[in-house]
Amino acid sequence: PFSSVKKRMTAIVRKDGKWLVLVKGASEMVLEDCNSVHSRTGAMVMDDEYRAAMMQTIQQMADQGNRTIGIAYAETEDLGDFPDEEPSYEMTMLAIAGIQDPIRQEVPAAVRNCFQAGISVRMVTGDNKNTAVAIAKKCGILSPEKAVEEGEVMEGAQFRAMAMEDPDKLISLIPKLRVLARSSPTDKLVLVACLMHEGDIVAVTGDGTNDAPALKMADVGFAMKTGTDVAVGASDMVLMDDNFSTVVQAATWGRTVNDNIRKFLQFQLTVNTAGVLLTVIGAIISEHNEEPLKPVQLLWLNLIMDTFAALSLATERPARDCLTKKGTGPISRAAPLISYRMWTFILGHALFQLAVLLVLMQLGHVLFDVRGCVRENVPSDLSDIKEVTDPWGVPRCFGGLEHGTVLFNTFIFMQLFNELNARKLHGEVNIFEGMHRSRILLVILVVCILFQFCAVQFFGIFMKTTPLNARQWGMCVGIAAAELLVGLIVNLINTHMIPTWKPKTAEDNKKGLDDKKRALILEAKANAGMKRGVPGASDVHSNHSNPSPRRRSRRDSAVQAFTEQHPTPANPPSAWLRVS
Numbered sequence: 001p002f003s004s005v006k007k008r009m010t011a012i013v014r015k016d017g018k019w020l021v022l023v024k025g026a027s028e029m030v031l032e033d034c035n036s037v038h039s040r041t042g043a044m045v046m047d048d049e050y051r052a053a054m055m056q057t058i059q060q061m062a063d064q065g066n067r068t069i070g071i072a073y074a075e076t077e078d079l080g081d082f083p084d085e086e087p088s089y090e091m092t093m094l095a096i097a098g099i100q101d102p103i104r105q106e107v108p109a110a111v112r113n114c115f116q117a118g119i120s121v122r123m124v125t126g127d128n129k130n131t132a133v134a135i136a137k138k139c140g141i142l143s144p145e146k147a148v149e150e151g152e153v154m155e156g157a158q159f160r161a162m163a164m165e166d167p168d169k170l171i172s173l174i175p176k177l178r179v180l181a182r183s184s185p186t187d188k189l190v191l192v193a194c195l196m197h198e199g200d201i202v203a204v205t206g207d208g209t210n211d212a213p214a215l216k217m218a219d220v221g222f223a224m225k226t227g228t229d230v231a232v233g234a235s236d237m238v239l240m241d242d243n244f245s246t247v248v249q250a251a252t253w254g255r256t257v258n259d260n261i262r263k264f265l266q267f268q269l270t271v272n273t274a275g276v277l278l279t280v281i282g283a284i285i286s287e288h289n290e291e292p293l294k295p296v297q298l299l300w301l302n303l304i305m306d307t308f309a310a311l312s313l314a315t316e317r318p319a320r321d322c323l324t325k326k327g328t329g330p331i332s333r334a335a336p337l338i339s340y341r342m343w344t345f346i347l348g349h350a351l352f353q354l355a356v357l358l359v360l361m362q363l364g365h366v367l368f369d370v371r372g373c374v375r376e377n378v379p380s381d382l383s384d385i386k387e388v389t390d391p392w393g394v395p396r397c398f399g400g401l402e403h404g405t406v407l408f409n410t411f412i413f414m415q416l417f418n419e420l421n422a423r424k425l426h427g428e429v430n431i432f433e434g435m436h437r438s439r440i441l442l443v444i445l446v447v448c449i450l451f452q453f454c455a456v457q458f459f460g461i462f463m464k465t466t467p468l469n470a471r472q473w474g475m476c477v478g479i480a481a482a483e484l485l486v487g488l489i490v491n492l493i494n495t496h497m498i499p500t501w502k503p504k505t506a507e508d509n510k511k512g513l514d515d516k517k518r519a520l521i522l523e524a525k526a527n528a529g530m531k532r533g534v535p536g537a538s539d540v541h542s543n544h545s546n547p548s549p550r551r552r553s554r555r556d557s558a559v560q561a562f563t564e565q566h567p568t569p570a571n572p573p574s575a576w577l578r579v580s
Helices: 027-032 048-063 107-116 129-139 156-165 167-176 185-197 212-217 229-234 244-285 295-313 340-367 401-421 439-457 470-496 506-510 515-527 549-565
Strands: 008-015 018-026 034-039 042-045 066-077 091-100 119-124 153-155 179-181 201-206 220-224 237-239 386-389 395-398 576-579
Touching: 018 027, 027 034, 027 048, 027 066, 027 091, 034 066, 048 066, 048 091, 048 129, 066 129, 107 119, 107 129, 107 244, 119 129, 119 185, 129 153, 129 179, 153 156, 156 167, 156 179, 156 185, 167 185, 179 185, 185 201, 185 212, 185 515, 201 212, 201 244, 212 220, 212 229, 212 515, 220 229, 220 244, 237 244, 244 295, 244 340, 244 401, 295 401, 295 439, 340 395, 340 401, 340 470, 395 401, 401 439, 401 470
Parallel strands: 034 091, 119 179, 153 179, 201 220, 220 237
Antiparallel strands: 008 018, 018 066, 034 042, 066 091, 119 576, 201 576, 386 395
16 A cells, blocks of 8 residues: 555556556655666666766656656566565666646635735645645745745655754754645644644644544544545534635635624623613612613613624624735634723713613603603502603603603614614724625514514503604714714724734733643654654654654554544645634
8 A cells, every 4th residue: 555654555456476566656765776677678777877867867857847757667586475575676667657637726816815814824745845845836935936944845754854854954844844745744733732832723734544633633624525534534514525725715704603603602701781770770879779671672782782783793704805805814722702992882882871771761751842741550659650840841751661762762773772782893894884784683673673663652551651752853863873983983993903813922812722632732742753842752752863764654554543443534635724
């Protein structure tokens, strides 16, 4: 079978009392084990000049983005039973083939969108370094115009050696790393471990069994539909079209869902804060400790606050610029769910609503020209309802049914207007932008307005309200519409005065990692010989600075054993996402 260490696969055929060994694999590694070449006249010894010419041909083909495959054979005596591990042979080179794997048309745009969204894309492959660089430039992972800088491209052997000999340097180079060529299964696992240990959020794509440990360890594992069952079992999501652009769509929806949840939270916490404070303070300042809102009115408010708000705010579709617009970059694992700007929104709107409602509690009977008290068989010594005379000598009804209806109606319309404000999280001034994506919100607003009108005008017995006239309706809606002005002020404050959350120290980024994954990360780094950040690993692999192929094979066998013991697997992914 294919050996990820030797980068080739071998077949042995018993023929005429001899073994015919057939080999295909990474061209430069197959060429290294060949001492002759098959020409038109038969096998001829391969000298250094011919070997150099073959290497130049391999590099030229790789520079064009071809995957080069070396094909060789060897003949030897029949050694009896076939060996479990491939012996060494003196082989004869037959041919070098170049395979062109065209880049999908949508991939460069998807990679470009990732970089604009703050997502760093890495390619980890078993291909030749030159092939990997050529493909990375076509995809946009590396700039086609600029020369490759130090640290952007690395080979697996160099990566493994640096992990054991100078892990600090490797950690410092990883942020620049874009392409890891000629990688082994452990290289992918170690790269994921290093990124996650430094606090990055990592997503991995893969389709092979060897990808399983990396898929399982990563924050998000994307398996291909055509991948092995082991890879699919270890992943979190399966790409049904095997297309990298689908990963970008997943990131788009992920950020949109996250934003939608936070929109709902900031709206709900605003209503809760204002409602609780109004109930407590209103009861305190009331002569008979009466709550400003009746229980059935609070139930209707709760329905708006929970069910309808969740349906309207949490179902908005992604915007075209949701990955690239200002303030929508990647969110750290340690970042708080409620940001500084959300707290500004919650406190600003809640305090405004509370202030307006307290004023209406005390002066609403005057502002809305409330006259005629109806006690509803409630004794005067148990109710705040009373007739008062305003400064102009006009008799008014304080605390009556009409006064309470005005208070309730204004509070409800404040929430409906504030629901529009809650659509924006990042200080955007235009809260009506993208309303076409919020059709459910528009429908729910219409339903709530109609029900509120009916509740006030027709359902008075049930809702504890009384019909209002046109002037009172206009004043209720007008006062509540001031929420839009308050929303504009809050957004301007958020844009110019409130900073976005940033980790105070490098250690802050590492918070939020669960113990299970932390243990897997430390184990992977220790197995790779990395001492930095691994407790008790001072002597790990101290004498393995230059491991032999046999030791590397044992290490890879350990990864395979891990795969068999855990129903979750691994293989070198063709693309990586890193959210920094």
